[in-house]
Structures are given as C-alpha cells and as structure tokens.
Amino acid sequence: MAATEKVIDPIHQFQIVPLSGKISILGQDYSFTNASLYMVIVVGIACLLMLYGTRKRAVVPGRLQAAMELFYEFTVDTVVSTTGKDGLRFLPLVFSLFIFVTISNYMGLIPGAFTVTSHIIVTFAFAMLVILTVIIYGMIRHGAHFFGLFVPSGVPKILLPFISLIEIVSFMSRPVSLSMRLFANMLAGHIALKVFAGFIIMLTAAGGWAVLAPLPLLAMVAINALELLVCGLQAFVFAILTCIYLNDALHPGH
Amino acid sequence: MDPAAAKLLGAGIAAIGMGAAAIGVGQIFGSYLSGALRNPSAADGQLPRAFIGAALAEGLGIFAFVVALILLFVA
Numbered sequence: 001m002a003a004t005e006k007v008i009d010p011i012h013q014f015q016i017v018p019l020s021g022k023i024s025i026l027g028q029d030y031s032f033t034n035a036s037l038y039m040v041i042v043v044g045i046a047c048l049l050m051l052y053g054t055r056k057r058a059v060v061p062g063r064l065q066a067a068m069e070l071f072y073e074f075t076v077d078t079v080v081s082t083t084g085k086d087g088l089r090f091l092p093l094v095f096s097l098f099i100f101v102t103i104s105n106y107m108g109l110i111p112g113a114f115t116v117t118s119h120i121i122v123t124f125a126f127a128m129l130v131i132l133t134v135i136i137y138g139m140i141r142h143g144a145h146f147f148g149l150f151v152p153s154g155v156p157k158i159l160l161p162f163i164s165l166i167e168i169v170s171f172m173s174r175p176v177s178l179s180m181r182l183f184a185n186m187l188a189g190h191i192a193l194k195v196f197a198g199f200i201i202m203l204t205a206a207g208g209w210a211v212l213a214p215l216p217l218l219a220m221v222a223i224n225a226l227e228l229l230v231c232g233l234q235a236f237v238f239a240i241l242t243c244i245y246l247n248d249a250l251h252p253g254h
Numbered sequence: 255m256d257p258a259a260a261k262l263l264g265a266g267i268a269a270i271g272m273g274a275a276a277i278g279v280g281q282i283f284g285s286y287l288s289g290a291l292r293n294p295s296a297a298d299g300q301l302p303r304a305f306i307g308a309a310l311a312e313g314l315g316i317f318a319f320v321v322a323l324i325l326l327f328v329a
Binding site: 011078081177181184187233234236237240241244 | 302319327
C-alpha cells in the first residue's frame with residue numbers, strides 16, 4: 001500500500017472508520033466502526049475458545065482444554081498470590097480483562113488487523129473500571145478505614161502530610177499509568193513495525209541500495225518476535241497490576 | 255526559532271527519557287539475574303516481581319515516548 005503513496009504514514013493503521021451508516025443517539029456518534037468490529041471479534045474468539053475448549057469437561061483434558069485450563073489456573077494463581085484467597089471474588093473481572101487484552105493484543109499482530117488496545121480510550125476505560133471498582137468496593141467494605149491507604153504506619157508526624165500527599169498523587173496517577181502503559185506499548189510496537197516495513201520499500205526503490213533490503217526484513221522478523229513477547233507480557237502486567245490495586249481495596253492500610 | 259523546528263527538537267529531547275527508563279529496566283533484570291544465579295531455587299518465585307518492577311520502570315519511559323509523540327503528531 002505504501003508503495004503507491006509518496007509518504008509512508010505509520011499512523012494510518014490506527015485510523016477509525018465507520019463501517020455502518022451514521023448512527024447518532026442524542027447527538028452522540030454511535031456508528032459501528034472497525035474498532036467495534038474487532039472488539040466483537042475478540043469477545044467472540046474468547047467465548048469460542050473457552051466454551052468450545054471446555055465443552056466435554058473431560059477428566060483427562062484434550063489439547064485445547066488443557067490450554068484453557070492452564071490459562072485459567074495461571075490467572076487464579078496470580079490472583080491468589082497477590083491478593084490472597086478472598087481476592088478470588090474478583091477473579092471474573094481479572095480473568096475477563098486478562099483474556100480480552102491478551103487476545104486483542106495478539107489479534108493486532110495479524111497484518112492488516114486493527115489493534116483495539118492501541119487506542120487510549122479503550123485502555124483508559126479498562127483502567128477506570130479497575131480503579132472505580134477499587135474505590136467503590138473499598139468504601140463499601142471498609143468505610144473510612146479505606147483512607148488508611150493514604151496514611152502509612154510508622155511515619156513521623158512531621159512527615160505525614162507530605163507522605164499522604166505523595167500517596168494520594170500516586171493513587172490518582174494509577175489509572176493514567178495503567179492505561180498509558182498498555183496503549184503506548186502497543187502503539188510504539190506497531191509504529192516500529194510500520195517504520196521498518198517502510199525501510200524495506202524505500203530501499204527496494206533506491207536502485208543499487210536494494211541489495212540491503214533484506215536487512216530491515218530480518219529486523220522485522222526480530223521485532224515481530226519481540227512484539228509477541230511484549231503482547232503477552234503487557235497483558236500479564238495489566239492483569240497483575242489490576243490484582244495489586246484490588247489488593248488495596250481488600251486490605252487497605254500498610 | 256522556527257516553531258516546527260522547536261517541536262522536532264523537543265520531541266528528540268523527550269526521547270532521552272526513554273534511554274533513562276532503559277537503564278532502569280536493565281538494572282532490574284540485571285539484579286534479578288545476579289540474584290537468580292546466586293540462589294536459583296528462589297528465582298522462579300521472584301520472576302513476577304521482576305516483571306512488575308520492569309513494567310513500572312518502563313511506564314515512566316513510555317510517558318516520555320508519549321510526550322514525544324504528542325509533540326510530533328498532536329501539538
């Protein structure tokens with residue numbers, strides 16, 4: 001595609017285009033876009049894998065069932081090791097977020113596919129969901145004691161206001177950093193892939209320099225391998241940080 | 255100075271922050287590896303912590319990257 005254009009635009013892949021006609025409700029644009037389409041596909045794949053994988057409930061699992069059980073048990077282990085046994089009530093939330101982020105990250109690596117998690121609004125919605133769950137559940141379960149989160153024990157009285165201020169600011173920046181990390185990792189990875197792909201095209205068009213064109217191609221393979229790692233890792237980091245934040249709601253106070 | 259040039263310069267300067275984050279991430283995994291070689295039996299249990307630390311350190315570098323991107327494409 002870039003061969004026909006004069007300028008190789010690495011940002012073009014993140015463009016949202018409406019697939020349906022314009023649907024507006026109360027002045028807001030609710031059109032069905034390619035982002036919505038890929039979200040539906042991701043949810044469909046997640047449901048299909050889980051339901052189809054566990055349909056037999058065999059005592060000796062088949063390959064797909066074993067993979068799904070591995071995924072599930074891995075999440076349970078993560079939740080239990082970071083929040084303890086009573087964190088298991090949040091397992092549906094953590095597991096849904098984990099599987100959605102994992103599948104949409106890996107979907108984005110398919111050439112031509114749209115990456116849902118490369119949009120800040122999607123990841124920010126997830127992060128706000130987590131933080132609001134933390135705040136609301138913490139307030140309901142612990143009441144005013146939840147604010148003990150901002151008052152670490154064993155701090156000298158003079159330092160306490162400053163430490164509390166720092167704690168509050170760090171709590172406020174959590175949704176931003178949680179969403180920004182996933183979004184920017186996906187964005188940076190896809191831009192890097194596109195830029196290196198652009199190098200191949202530029203070299204092949206540059207006469208004698210075309211002999212060097214396989215070099216960025218090899219680099220593309222390496223970056224793709226790195227991206228496979230990053231996709232899984234960032235989904236895992238998102239899940240484990242969700243667990244750590246939920247731990248604050250379950251056990252506030254240091 | 256030409257505003258467009260200043261914007262590009264600013265984006266370049268913001269990218270320095272990513273190098274600093276790279277030092278942080280390298281230090282985390284370096285320390286993890288040296289600890290793991292001293293006590294390999296305890297290594298597996300600490301791997302998630304190494305990843306959390308790396309993710310937190312990396313996040314700050316990502317902020318610098320976002321600043322550079324905003325300067326390049328949005329501002």
